[in-house]
Amino acid sequence: MKTIEQQADELIKELTLEEKASLCSGRDEWTFKPIDRLDIPGIWVADGPHGLRKSPNSSTGGFGDQIPATCFPTASALSATWNKELIREVGKYLAIECQALNVNIILGPGVNIKRSPTGGRNFEYFSEDPVLSGELGAAYINGIQNEGVGTSLKHFACNSQETQRMMVSAEISERTMREIYLTNFEIAIKKANPWTVMAAYNPVNGTDSTSNKYLLNDILKDEWGYEGIVISDWVSVHNRIAGIKAGMHVEMPGNDGMNDKKIVDAVKSGKLDEKQIDKLVKETLKLVFKAKAVKKKGVTFNHIEHHKYARKVAGETIVLLKNENNLLPITKEKYNKVALLGEFSISPRFQGNGSSEVKPTYVDNAKDEIIKLAGDDFKVDYAQAYKISDDNDLSLINEAVAIASNADIAIIHIGLPSHYESEGYDRKHIEIPPAQIKLIKETVKVQKNIVVVLTNGAAISMPWLNNVSAVLEAWLGGQAGGGAIADTLFGKVNPSGKLAETFPQRLEDTPAFMDFPGMNRKLFYGEGIFVGYRWYEKRKIEPLFPFGFGLSYTSFEYSNLKLSKEKITEKETLIVTCNVKNIGDRAGKEIVQLYVSDKESRLIRPIKELKGFEKINLEAGAESIVSFELKSRDFSYFDDKFNSWITESGEFKISMGASSKDIRLKKSLLLNTVLSVKVPFDTRTSLREWISYPETKELVYPIVEDYFKKMPTEFEGELIDFKIKNDFFLDMPMMKYVNLSRGSISKECILKLIEDTKKIRIKL
Numbered sequence: 001m002k003t004i005e006q007q008a009d010e011l012i013k014e015l016t017l018e019e020k021a022s023l024c025s026g027r028d029e030w031t032f033k034p035i036d037r038l039d040i041p042g043i044w045v046a047d048g049p050h051g052l053r054k055s056p057n058s059s060t061g062g063f064g065d066q067i068p069a070t071c072f073p074t075a076s077a078l079s080a081t082w083n084k085e086l087i088r089e090v091g092k093y094l095a096i097e098c099q100a101l102n103v104n105i106i107l108g109p110g111v112n113i114k115r116s117p118t119g120g121r122n123f124e125y126f127s128e129d130p131v132l133s134g135e136l137g138a139a140y141i142n143g144i145q146n147e148g149v150g151t152s153l154k155h156f157a158c159n160s161q162e163t164q165r166m167m168v169s170a171e172i173s174e175r176t177m178r179e180i181y182l183t184n185f186e187i188a189i190k191k192a193n194p195w196t197v198m199a200a201y202n203p204v205n206g207t208d209s210t211s212n213k214y215l216l217n218d219i220l221k222d223e224w225g226y227e228g229i230v231i232s233d234w235v236s237v238h239n240r241i242a243g244i245k246a247g248m249h250v251e252m253p254g255n256d257g258m259n260d261k262k263i264v265d266a267v268k269s270g271k272l273d274e275k276q277i278d279k280l281v282k283e284t285l286k287l288v289f290k291a292k293a294v295k296k297k298g299v300t301f302n303h304i305e306h307h308k309y310a311r312k313v314a315g316e317t318i319v320l321l322k323n324e325n326n327l328l329p330i331t332k333e334k335y336n337k338v339a340l341l342g343e344f345s346i347s348p349r350f351q352g353n354g355s356s357e358v359k360p361t362y363v364d365n366a367k368d369e370i371i372k373l374a375g376d377d378f379k380v381d382y383a384q385a386y387k388i389s390d391d392n393d394l395s396l397i398n399e400a401v402a403i404a405s406n407a408d409i410a411i412i413h414i415g416l417p418s419h420y421e422s423e424g425y426d427r428k429h430i431e432i433p434p435a436q437i438k439l440i441k442e443t444v445k446v447q448k449n450i451v452v453v454l455t456n457g458a459a460i461s462m463p464w465l466n467n468v469s470a471v472l473e474a475w476l477g478g479q480a481g482g483g484a485i486a487d488t489l490f491g492k493v494n495p496s497g498k499l500a501e502t503f504p505q506r507l508e509d510t511p512a513f514m515d516f517p518g519m520n521r522k523l524f525y526g527e528g529i530f531v532g533y534r535w536y537e538k539r540k541i542e543p544l545f546p547f548g549f550g551l552s553y554t555s556f557e558y559s560n561l562k563l564s565k566e567k568i569t570e571k572e573t574l575i576v577t578c579n580v581k582n583i584g585d586r587a588g589k590e591i592v593q594l595y596v597s598d599k600e601s602r603l604i605r606p607i608k609e610l611k612g613f614e615k616i617n618l619e620a621g622a623e624s625i626v627s628f629e630l631k632s633r634d635f636s637y638f639d640d641k642f643n644s645w646i647t648e649s650g651e652f653k654i655s656m657g658a659s660s661k662d663i664r665l666k667k668s669l670l671l672n673t674v675l676s677v678k679v680p681f682d683t684r685t686s687l688r689e690w691i692s693y694p695e696t697k698e699l700v701y702p703i704v705e706d707y708f709k710k711m712p713t714e715f716e717g718e719l720i721d722f723k724i725k726n727d728f729f730l731d732m733p734m735m736k737y738v739n740l741s742r743g744s745i746s747k748e749c750i751l752k753l754i755e756d757t758k759k760i761r762i763k764l
């Protein structure tokens with residue numbers, strides 16, 4: 001039997017140029033082109049990420065009819081679980097639905113970074129942190145791909161804004177890109193190797209993502225060793241020939257071969273080497289055969305069982321943000337009459353708008369599920385309280401307040417209407433509609449036991465927070481989210497979610513406030529690496545709720561932080577362990593977070609960075625040891641100057657916390673690295689840089705020494721020994737000494753010096 005590699009090699013020889021070019025774009029909206037004469041099958045792709053959006057017909061684009069599938073919580077909810085195991089399992093469920101509906105590749109996960117809380121697609125993305133995003137993305141991919149269904153890691157790269165999304169260029173430094181906006185992709189690629197990567201709409205530093213050789217070839221393939229294929233986001237291709245040269249395999253959706261013809265012409269006119277097409281087509285063929293080879297026949301999925309599972313998942317996404325005096329859970333010992341206020345309880349909003357919209361198999365609403373769970377123990381009175389369709393209509397508030405005044409506890413279910421959060425545009429602010437704010441204001445006058453339940457895909461402001469006792473963040477919880485809200489309110493589920501994104505007090509406090517959304521086709525990343533908690537901590541801005549925060553109906557105690565060694569070299573792995581004990585009276589799950597801080601560094605760094613997290617399940621009174629592994633990269637930063645990750649020697653702090661703000665244990669570590677890097681010197685390298693390393697100082701010293709000796713006496717002595725404080729001379733590029741010395745230092749001499757540096761590596 002021939003291997004897939006052999007099959008692809010043979011086919012490349014048999015395919016005509018036209019046929020090869022035709023495989024560089026899709027057949028229609030959702031399928032790749034088959035070539036019947038050579039038995040090359042077409043395969044199906046479909047959105048993703050939190051459920052399957054499959055059209056009955058492969059040429060139906062846009063938001064036409066869909067086949068029902070299970071709608072799981074969206075990514076911003078899933079990420080609040082911080083549970084890799086659970087997300088892997090969600091992947092398995094999604095894969096079963098893909099197989100049942102004959103889909104070979106699901107278009108997800110989206111791991112882009114939440115740069116601003118107003119990002120229109122934040123509900124579809126995991127986190128503001130690259131490690132959390134990358135790890136959860138990898139779990140999702142592995143869960144699906146282990147079942148023989150492919151994924152598409154999207155949107156590569158720097159796709160954090162919807163405004164002008166098809167033309168706005170992410171103007172970003174290499175360091176920011178590497179440490180924040182690429183680390184997420186790098187982790188997912190290295191840990192899960194998704195079958196496809198989707199190139200984003202936006203250009204990055206002026207070059208379209210779909211024809212960005214630096215991103216698609218140099219980094220993705222060469223540096224990270226990616227083995228799959230790159231597809232375009234839908235209609236994101238601007239220059240197909242440049243895309244082929246950059247390594248973009250398949251343009252989606254198909255466009256009746258418009259660009260295939262351009263590929264053929266480019267080869268015929270000598271503008272494109274046919275070998276480049278062969279390489280891409282061979283990789284595409286290998287993927288197509290792999291997809292077909294693992295196709296399982298006769299798979300069906302049980303709608304009811306999947307719906308039940310979606311409820312379990314949604315329960316784990318909910319974050320308990322406040323619970324004064326243990327208002328929750330609602331028990332019959334404490335309360336009898338429950339007022340349930342808010343239209344979201346009967347018209348649930350369970351996913352965001354745009355290409356990820358799933359047609360659900362069922363939809364639970366919170367009201368019915370609360371009434372079911374309440375049974376005969378409670379009397380539940382419901383009032384609509386506001387209209388989701390009208391932000392300002394106050395006409396229903398009085399009735400709601402009357403019901404609340406007559407109850408033992410009021411549940412106010414509020415959030416963002418669907419037009420607030422969508423693919424295609426960004427939010428303008430982070431507020432909830434005025435009528436809902438008014439509802440809270442009026443209800444607090446008559447009821448002291450208030451729990452607010454939130455339905456939203458991203459951070460919101462909460463000017464009313466001090467006036468209510470409890471807050472449950474229930475996100476866009478998928479089709480069974482209503483049931484999960486009921487489960488949590490009544491204590492069937494002990495909340496265990498934590499925030500994967502900081503909730504700010506005000507939009508003005510947020511990292512990208514001055515630059516977001518970028519207009520005029522440019523989007524500047526002014527805050528650099530200081531995204532999310534990295535920003536709030538460095539700027540000492542108090543957020544509303546910090547990254548990693550979430551309460552439970554029980555509590556946990558941390559102890560016994562241990563490092564496998566107190567001193568390590570960059571080649572060694574550090575094992576970090578600590579004990580966590582459930583000291584409450586009920587079972588619960590805790591998310592343990594490990595942060596690393598660099599005490600002193602050549603470049604400015606965040607106060608601390610998340611490098612590991614684990615979720616553990618503990619019975620009341622139980623204790624467990626949590627263990628992490630840290631490697632050199634976990635201590636490093638990316639230095640644009642050397643175009644390299646740098647792990648410096650020195651003291652680091654390892655912190656173990658229940659949130660980014662609630663650090664329970666700390667220990668110091670000494671790192672001893674022998675680090676050598678290539679010298680990136682060129683004609684603009686300053687004298688200061690030349691003399692800052694012994695290896696290059698040695699080269700330049702004899703040349704400048706002579707020049708400085710001839711200088712007027714006022715400089716003499718000081719300058720020759722380079723004990724100088726004279727920034728004027730030090731910060732001048734060496735090439736300028738050609739002019740200064742009127743040619744006594746020659747241009748050739750400097751060029752030769754630069755050439756000589758290519759052979760050496762310097763120690764940092």
Ligand code: BGC
Nearest residue numbers: 047048107154155233234355
């Ligand atoms: C979105 C992608 C999606 C594709 C197909 C695009 O508009 O950006 O995330 O997978 O459409 O629906």
